[in-house]
Amino acid sequence: MRGLRQKVAIVTGAARGIGAATAQRLADEGVKVLLTDVLSAEGEAMAQLILDRGGEAAYAYLDVSDEANWERVVRSAVERFGAIHILVNNAGIGTLPDVEQETLDGFNRTIAINQVGVWLGMKYTIPQMRASGGGSIINISSIFGTVGGFGGSIAYHAAKGAVRLMTKNAAVRYAKENIRVNSVHPGFIDTPMISQVKDSSDPAMQQMMSTILGMTPMGRLGKPEEIAAMVAFLASDDAAFCTGAEFYVDGGWTAI
Numbered sequence: 001m002r003g004l005r006q007k008v009a010i011v012t013g014a015a016r017g018i019g020a021a022t023a024q025r026l027a028d029e030g031v032k033v034l035l036t037d038v039l040s041a042e043g044e045a046m047a048q049l050i051l052d053r054g055g056e057a058a059y060a061y062l063d064v065s066d067e068a069n070w071e072r073v074v075r076s077a078v079e080r081f082g083a084i085h086i087l088v089n090n091a092g093i094g095t096l097p098d099v100e101q102e103t104l105d106g107f108n109r110t111i112a113i114n115q116v117g118v119w120l121g122m123k124y125t126i127p128q129m130r131a132s133g134g135g136s137i138i139n140i141s142s143i144f145g146t147v148g149g150f151g152g153s154i155a156y157h158a159a160k161g162a163v164r165l166m167t168k169n170a171a172v173r174y175a176k177e178n179i180r181v182n183s184v185h186p187g188f189i190d191t192p193m194i195s196q197v198k199d200s201s202d203p204a205m206q207q208m209m210s211t212i213l214g215m216t217p218m219g220r221l222g223k224p225e226e227i228a229a230m231v232a233f234l235a236s237d238d239a240a241f242c243t244g245a246e247f248y249v250d251g252g253w254t255a256i
């Protein structure tokens with residue numbers, strides 16, 4: 001894809017799942033990638049894997065809900081790679097409780113990671129993008145940032161819906177500065193996040209899994225690489241006229 005070679009990206013939640021696949025794909029396109037996560041052993045291993053494949057990568061601990069962490073990581077990324085052009089706000093946690101089951105602590109934790117973390121990422125990287133003459137921010141929302149799903153996961157829906165609208169708000173604010181901001185909305189993707197449903201022996205979870213597949217017109221889970229491909233496109237100059245938009249990679253879920 002055009003314009004990616006020698007660019008610098010921060011990917012959050014990059015130790016595994018969609019973040020790991022995205023870091024690998026960007027590195028394959030010639031991007032220098034700073035992988036970040038709270039799972040440091042797995043994150044270090046992913047960065048090493050990219051280095052072994054001939055890519056350029058490093059790992060740093062980053063809890064996306066912690067403002068001081070963001071300040072430190074952005075500073076060290078610029079010291080190490082000289083600039084920041086791409087931010088993939090991917091880190092997130094999945095939650096299941098519905099309106100009545102959810103606790104205040106649970107709700108606040110989900111918002112802190114899935115929503116506040118995305119805002120902090122934009123806040124601390126945008127000055128660096130401005131200094132580089134522009135950039136691309138890709139915020140990973142969800143189909144559940146747009147539709148009501150199964151009526152559960154209230155905090156997750158709240159946060160992912162906010163990610164969708166923060167994306168549009170920031171896109172409008174920074175369009176004239178050549179900083180593009182888009183959201184990606186995965187359907188159900190085969191990552192550790194959904195293993196609590198997919199690999200459960202609980203009949204209720206097994207029923208949910210077959211409902212998920214039944215509600216996906218393509219009848220299968222997505223692959224992390226299929227989200228990474230969309231992210232790479234949005235990061236690249238091939239998406240030069242895309243901003244404030246929402247991109248669904250969901251096997252047809254939201255078409256119904």
Ligand code: NAP
Pocket residue numbers: 012013014015016017018019036037038039062063064065090091092093094113140141142143185186187188189190191192193194
């Ligand atoms: P995953 O396999 O659980 O990977 C997410 C990574 O983020 C994990 O390494 C996780 O570590 C890390 N993380 C959790 N809290 C963090 C924090 N405070 N700071 C930094 N990193 C943190 O999940 P995934 O399926 O790849 O999901 C990636 C993104 O896609 C998420 O935003 C998710 O909501 C979204 N998404 C996923 C699906 C799906 O079906 N998989 C569908 C729609 C949207 P821990 O293990 O410690 O939590």
